[in-house]
Amino acid sequence: TETVVSYARSPLEQLEPSRFWHTFSDMNKVVQGPKFVVSEAQGVWLWDDNGDRYLDGTASLWYCNVGHGRAEIADAVHRQLGRLDAYAVYGDFANAPALELSERLASHAPVADPRVILTCGGGEAIDSAAKVARQYWAVRGRPERVHLISRTGGYHGLNGFGTSIIGMDRFRTGYGPLVTDTSVVAHDSIEELEAEILRVGPERVAAFFAEPVIGAGGVYAPGPDYFARVAALCEYYGILFVVDSVICGFARLGNWFGIERWGVRPDMIVFAKGVTSGYLPLGGVIVSGAVAEPFWNEPGHPLHHGTTYAGHPTCCAAALANLDILEREDLFTASREIEVQLDSAVRTLATHPMVREVRSGVGVMAAVELTEEALAAGITTAEIFQESRARGVVLRAVPTALLISPPLVIAWEQIEHLVSTLRASLDAV
Numbered sequence: 121t122e123t124v125v126s127y128a129r130s131p132l133e134q135l136e137p138s139r140f141w142h143t144f145s146d147m148n149k150v151v152q153g154p155k156f157v158v159s160e161a162q163g164v165w166l167w168d169d170n171g172d173r174y175l176d177g178t179a180s181l182w183y184c185n186v187g188h189g190r191a192e193i194a195d196a197v198h199r200q201l202g203r204l205d206a207y208a209v210y211g212d213f214a215n216a217p218a219l220e221l222s223e224r225l226a227s228h229a230p231v232a233d234p235r236v237i238l239t240c241g242g243g244e245a246i247d248s249a250a251k252v253a254r255q256y257w258a259v260r261g262r263p264e265r266v267h268l269i270s271r272t273g274g275y276h277g278l279n280g281f282g283t284s285i286i287g288m289d290r291f292r293t294g295y296g297p298l299v300t301d302t303s304v305v306a307h308d309s310i311e312e313l314e315a316e317i318l319r320v321g322p323e324r325v326a327a328f329f330a331e332p333v334i335g336a337g338g339v340y341a342p343g344p345d346y347f348a349r350v351a352a353l354c355e356y357y358g359i360l361f362v363v364d365s366v367i368c369g370f371a372r373l374g375n376w377f378g379i380e381r382w383g384v385r386p387d388m389i390v391f392a393k394g395v396t397s398g399y400l401p402l403g404g405v406i407v408s409g410a411v412a413e414p415f416w417n418e419p420g421h422p423l424h425h426g427t428t429y430a431g432h433p434t435c436c437a438a439a440l441a442n443l444d445i446l447e448r449e450d451l452f453t454a455s456r457e458i459e460v461q462l463d464s465a466v467r468t469l470a471t472h473p474m475v476r477e478v479r480s481g482v483g484v485m486a487a488v489e490l491t492e493e494a495l496a497a498g499i500t501t502a503e504i505f506q507e508s509r510a511r512g513v514v515l516r517a518v519p520t521a522l523l524i525s526p527p528l529v530i531a532w533e534q535i536e537h538l539v540s541t542l543r544a545s546l547d548a549v
């Protein structure tokens with residue numbers, strides 16, 4: 121017996137209506153129902169405030185790669201808070217954890233002569249990368265090179281530039297004018313990318329942004345030669361190639377930044393999430409030496425960009441302890457094994473009458489896409505998500521698919537439990 125779920129309202133929920141505004145939510149609906157209050161977590165398990173247990177099938181929001189409740193990360197954070205809680209790193213200020221983390225990330229990055237910008241999360245890192253790209257061209261005497269190209273289904277956070285280049289319309293609309301000089305091309309088409317470069321004019325394109333495997337947009341892996349051709353195209357037209365490894369990094373694809381699987385070396389890599397396994401917020405951009413060159417080696421080009429908490433020593437200490445776990449337990453190899461197990465288990469759902477497609481097999485991530493008939497008949501992924509959670513497994517619902525991305529410490533029996541629960545949930549709606 122995995123889980124007994126009670127729908128009883130907890131003491132916390134008696135406080136309704138609360139004033140807490142849930143993100144990514146229709147508050148009009150959320151405010152009416154009970155909240156799902158997560159109280160504790162350990163390994164791949166969560167407990168709500170009724171004491172009921174759930175399998176974390178998504179590593180929270182794609183980030184808890186080492187699993188929950190790691191005492192050594194908590195200890196590292198505690199030690200760091202006791203020594204130096206925080207001090208900002210503008211100007212010539214630095215701190216030991218930020219310096220060490222930057223060296224360590226640089227040593228593993230498939231980027232030539234790398235430099236590291238630290239941020240508080242992925243969206244901030246995307247904005248940093250976009251600003252570095254545009255300013256790089258400006259200081260190189262090419263201020264007209266501002267255009268940013270991204271892909272359908274690409275998710276790049278919801279800061280200013282991220283909102284402007286995201287490949288999902290629902291995140292872009294309703295805010296008036298966004299950053300201009302951006303466009304979105306099909307995620308799997310080199311031809312469309314090149315046509316767009318030529319339409320805009322190669323001399324006006326600053327950078328191309330892509331996730332190794334599209335995550336929040338529905339788990340779409342690239343074709344085998346896609347990234348080699350992207351890298352060649354970007355090099356040919358002199359366009360900066362920015363890889364968004366926020367989901368794919370830190371062993372989710374069995375390596376450091378995901379993109380290594382396709383053997384290319386981008387100009388910048390954006391990271392977040394798995395760098396700390398989410399224990400504390402942290403992200404950043406790894407920038408090639410060539411792009412950093414005018415800022416680092418030529419006088420008079422300071423980057424007027426940064427945030428109060430960039431390089432926060434306590435967040436960096438959490439990252440260092442997290443990377444220790446990834447390396448010591450070799451979660452890179454474990455991830456490759458889980459990838460195969462998850463793929464074999466989740467593919468058994470492909471023949472379910474409500475399933476149009478299962479996408480999996482590259483990294484520890486999978487999507488189970490519903491048929492058009494099921495969606496047209498009014499079945500929603502949100503209902504299936506609710507059914508699954510009521511049975512003790514937390515998944516993620518996007519408009520047409522259920523997404524799976526467990527911690528990289530999940531065992532085979534737990535993968536089987538996850539998939540059989542999803543099957544039962546599909547049967548139930």
Ligand code: PLP
Pocket residue numbers: 181240241242243244246275276277278331335336364365366367392393403
């Ligand atoms: N890039 C990718 C690929 C993401 O999946 C996300 C978040 O889900 C982001 C960027 C934004 O990161 P954050 O939510 O930390 O701003």
